[in-house]
Amino acid sequence: MKDKKPSVVVPLKTNARHLQQLFTGLESLARKGFISLMYERNVTQHHKASAFIKVDNAQIYIDCSDSPDIHKEEYQHCELYFKRTLRNEDRQTLSKLRPFGLYFEVYPSFCSLMTLRRFLSFSPDGIKGKSKTVVKLLDTDNKLGFMPRESAFYNSKKATYKGHAFKVLFYVRLWDPASDKEFEISDIERTDREKINTSRIKTIRLLKQKFKENALVGVMDDNYSRKVAPDLIVDKYKTTKKQYIRQVNSASVCIATTGLHGSIGAKFAEYVALGKAIVTESFDYVLPGTLDEPGHYLEFNSPEQCVEKVSQLFDTPYMLEQMESMNIRYAQQYMTSDKMVSRIIEEVKLDTFL
Numbered sequence: 343m344k345d346k347k348p349s350v351v352v353p354l355k356t357n358a359r360h361l362q363q364l365f366t367g368l369e370s371l372a373r374k375g376f377i378s379l380m381y382e383r384n385v386t387q388h389h390k391a392s393a394f395i396k397v398d399n400a401q402i403y404i405d406c407s408d409s410p411d412i413h414k415e416e417y418q419h420c421e422l423y424f425k426r427t428l429r430n431e432d433r434q435t436l437s438k439l440r441p442f443g444l445y446f447e448v449y450p451s452f453c454s455l456m457t458l459r460r461f462l463s464f465s466p467d468g469i470k471g472k473s474k475t476v477v478k479l480l481d482t483d484n485k486l487g488f489m490p491r492e493s494a495f496y497n498s499k500k501a502t503y504k505g506h507a508f509k510v511l512f513y514v515r516l517w518d519p520a521s522d523k524e525f526e527i528s529d530i531e532r533t534d535r536e537k538i539n540t541s542r543i544k545t546i547r548l549l550k551q552k553f554k555e556n557a558l559v560g561v562m563d564d565n566y567s568r569k570v571a572p573d574l575i576v577d578k579y580k581t582t583k584k585q586y587i588r589q590v591n592s593a594s595v596c597i598a599t600t601g602l603h604g605s606i607g608a609k610f611a612e613y614v615a616l617g618k619a620i621v622t623e624s625f626d627y628v629l630p631g632t633l634d635e636p637g638h639y640l641e642f643n644s645p646e647q648c649v650e651k652v653s654q655l656f657d658t659p660y661m662l663e664q665m666e667s668m669n670i671r672y673a674q675q676y677m678t679s680d681k682m683v684s685r686i687i688e689e690v691k692l693d694t695f696l
Contacts, residue, residue: 347375347376347377347378348376348377348378348397348398348687348691349377349378349380349396349397349398349399350368350372350377350378350379350380350395350396350397350687351379351380351382351395351396352368352379352380352381352382352393352395352396353381353382353385353393353394354381354382354383354385354387354460354463355385355386355387355388355390355393356387356388356389356390356391356392356393357460357461357463357464358389358390358391358406359391359447360391360406360407360426360445360447361391361392361393361404361406362447362448362449363406363445363446363447363448363679363682364393364395364404364406364679364682364683365457365460366448366449366450366492366679367678367679367680367681367682367683367684368395368683369450369454369456369457369460370450370452370492370679370680370683371680371683371684372456373452373454373456374680376680376684377687379456381456381459381460381463383463387463387464390407391405391406391407391408392404392405392406392407392413392416394416394420397686397687397690398690398691398694400421400422400690400693400694401419401420401421402420402421402422402423402424402686402690403416403417403419403420403422403423403424404424404442404686405423405424405425405426405442406426406442406445407426407427408427408601408603408605409427409603409605410425410427410428410429410432410603410604410605410627412425412432412436412439417436417438420438421438421690421693421694422438422440422689422690422693423436423438423439423440424440424441424442424686425439425440425441425442426441426442426443426445426605426606427603427604427605427606427627428440428441428442428627428628429626429627429628430626430627430628433628440686440689441627441628441629441630442682442686443629443630443676443677443682443685444606444610444611444614444615444629444633444676444677445606445608445611446490446608446609446611446612446615447490447608448490448491448492448495448615448679449489449490449491449492450482450491450492451482451491451492451493452482453479453480453482457479458475458476458479458480461475461478461479462475462476484584488582488583488584489583490583490587492678492679494587495612495615495616495673495677496615496617496670496673496674496677496678497617497670498617498667498670498674507556508553508556508594508595508656509553509556509557509558509592509593509594509595510549510553510556510557510558510559510593510594510595510596510597510652511558511559511589511590511593511595511596511597512545512546512549512557512558512559512560512596512597513558513559513560513561513562513576513580513581513586513589514542514546514561514562514599515561515562515564515567516538516539516542516543516561516562516564516566516567516570516571517535517538517539517566518535518564518565518566519532519533519535519536519539520532538599539570541599541644541645542561542599543561543570543571543574544645545597545645545648545649546559546560546561546571546574547574548645548646548648548649549597549648549649549652552649552652552653553652558589558593559574560574560575560576561574561575561576562575562576562581563575563576563577563578563581587612587616590612590613590616590618591616593618594619594655594656594662595618595619595620595621595652595655595656595662596609596613596618596619596620596621597620597621597622597648597652598610598613598620598621598622598623598639599622599623600622600623600624600625604625605627606625606627610622610639611677613669614633614638614669614672614673614677615673615677616670616673617666617667617669617670617673618666618669619655619662619665619666619669620638620639620640620665620669621639621640621641621642621648621651621652621655622639622640622641622642623641623642623643624641624642624643629676630676630685631672631675631676632672633672636661636665637664637665637668638665638668638669638672639665639669640654640655
């Protein structure tokens with residue numbers, strides 16, 4: 343007897359960018375006929391990076407927020423809790439926890455009525471706002487604008503190092519320690535931001551000194567950057583999403599730093615999904631599958647060590663090429679949106695069966 347396709351119900355309370363992998367995966371599986379998907383629209387909306395979904399009547403909580411803190415109330419009311427920034431000690435002591443995986447912002451490469459209706463539920467009222475949403479989502483070839491579509495990622499290719507000048511990429515933002523438009527900053531967070539900024543600025547200066555014109559490095563343009571590092575500001579055109587992805591594809595090595603709360607940032611995930619050689623700040627979070635040093639990335643803990651690790655890849659082309667191959671294989675196995683969501687559904691089915 344053929345298994346009944348899983349039923350997934352999502353109260354459409356949020357359309358946060360941190361959840362776009364989840365939504366893209368759900369809509370992809372529904373389009374292929376692998377799941378039955380329904381969005382509930384008559385709900386109170388918010389912009390949190392977390393959501394409840396119901397898989398065959400099992401309450402599942404998806405938490406893609408930067409912070410490693412567990413949402414205790416939601417933990418009590420779910421059967422499984424999939425967390426992006428998952429500490430090993432929490433995974434060992436809290437039985438409902440599972441790794442969500444690497445997060446980055448990605449959208450469907452196909453036209454989907456379900457995707458369109460989802461975005462229309464959150465777009466500005468009025469003909470102008472709704473029309474912009476429709477055009478943006480129907481433009482799956484990015485001819486009129488740009489959205490990071492899934493077809494741009496996970497593609498096997500020849501090593502970028504061969505036949506090209508060695509280039510290292512590190513574009514990063516600085517965090518204003520005095521203010522934030524979204525929330526009030528604590529003394530601890532202020533100190534953390536100052537430390538992050540100091541390290542990032544020094545890293546950029548050392549990379550420029552070492553690799554000269556082959557260092558694609560700098561900070562994003564904003565009021566705070568203009569005050570503390572005006573000479574390092576990158577032209578805004580280069581940091582648009584479309585141009586940024588092009589430059590990532592052209593780079594030999596890409597550098598990642600941990601985000602706020604020490605989370606694995608979206609850039610790291612993008613580098614893996616594009617099959618890049620990576621030098622990253624150390625992190626210690628639970629991920630699905632095997633993603634480790636030195637096969638998939640090299641770690642650093644200081645600006646000086648960052649330059650050393652980039653130089654190591656520069657001096658060892660074979661290691662760089664192997665890293666590219668291993669990262670694209672990991673991305674294809676664990677990061678495509680449909681495989682990510684399929685894994686979640688399979689874990690729910692296994693947990694229910696047990």
